[in-house]
Amino acid sequence: MAAAGVYLHDDYTVGLVCALPLELAAATAMLDEIHADLPTPPVDGNIYTLGKIGVHNVVIGCCPPGSYGTTSAAIVGVHMISSFQSIRFGLMVGIGGGVPSTQTDIRLGDVVVSMPASHYGGVVQYDYGKTIYEGKFQYSGTLNKPPHVLLRAVSSLRAKHESDYSQIPAYLSEMVTKYPHMSSFTYPWEQQDQLFEAHYDHISSNVICADCDRKRVILRPTRDTEEPEIHYGLIGSGNQVIKHGPTRDRIARELGILCFDIGAAGLMDYFPCLVIRGICDYADSHKNAGWQRYAAATAAAYAKNILAVVPEFGDLKV
Known part of the structure; x- marks a missing residue:
């Protein structure tokens, strides 16, 4: 163990892994302390942010710009655990596309946490498999579950949230107090949370939906608060961005997933981790960047909340 203040x-x-710079910014803002950089081997091309959340010393790494997908995330994770060999588990934290349904009322800014379901470990690669008779796609393979220490922490946090609010709003408030420039990572009041019918495509080159037919918006009950809800279940991961409502619904129906992401599937078998996604769009043609920063912040805040539940390691089994 290093001397106090020297790590x-x-x-x-x-270890925390992010895919985008805005995800890295949100994760960094959740650190209680920021530590000095440490040298890494020449073969490790990652640039790390080091710090502390609660009792845990944390390494944050991010995929290079323009290099996304399962392979890129895997490279970041493998290099991270090679350079920092005491890492016990990881969190992949960032944004994703939600799958709203009558069973799960997912809204923009909500958080989806990977949890084992059916015979899947929490993340399923939706573009990995083979085409069989009648052109049907058969999904292949399973990915590892999150470590037991994280599953236990999730259970503890879910129980707490049954009787009390999550710490996400408090962590976001602390973030803006420490970093006033990050006000764009708070709830985007100027943006509308609109869910269009799955078969209704975005109709203009305008990024926002000003020209889209409001009659094709699905009416949903108004929530009493802007506090994000937290959902637990399967996350669909792959190398392609889903921007098509019917395709989103078909894959979700076949696999039972709650959201889509890019990259997590590449990590699961090499880097034991929990995947946490803030919902920034509905994986359809109406997606835009208006909710991305807030979604990245809600995911990062949940990650901080989880680490507050995990005890200091010592002889803790993972």
Whole structure:
């Protein structure tokens, strides 16, 4: 163990992986302390942000710009655990496209957390498999579950949230107090949360939906608060962005997933982790960047909330 205030590679026990710079910014803003950089081997091309959340020393790494998908995330994770060999588990934190349904009322800014379901470990690669008779696509393979320590922490946090509010709003408030420039990562009041019918495509080159037919918006009950809800279940991960409502619904129906992301499937078998996604769009043609920063912040705040539940390691089994 290093002297107080001086940290070595082996002092870091938790790894966070992000795909986008805005996800990295949100995750960094959740650190209680920021530590000095440490050298890494020449073969490790990652640039790390080091710090502390609660009792845990944390390493944050991000995919290079323009390099997304399962392979890129896997490379970041593999290099991270090679350079910081005391890492016990990871969190992949960032944004995703939600799958709204009558069973799960997912809204923009909500958080989806990967949880094992059916015979899947929490993340399923929706574009990996083979085409069989009658052109049907057969999904292949399973990915590892999150470590037991994270599953136990999720259970504990879910129980707490049955009787009390989550800490996400408080963490977002602390973020803006520490970093006033990050006000764009708070709830985007100027943006509308509109869910269009699955078969109704965006009709103009305008990024926002000003020209889209409001009659094709699905009416949903107004929530009493803007506090994000947290959903637990399967996350669909792959190498392609889903921007088509019928395709979203078909894959979700076949696999039972709650949201889509890019990259998480590449990590699961090499880097034991929990995937946390803030919902920034509905994986349809109406998606735009208006909710991305807030969604990245809600996911990062949930990650901080989880780490507050996980005890300091010592002899803790993962």
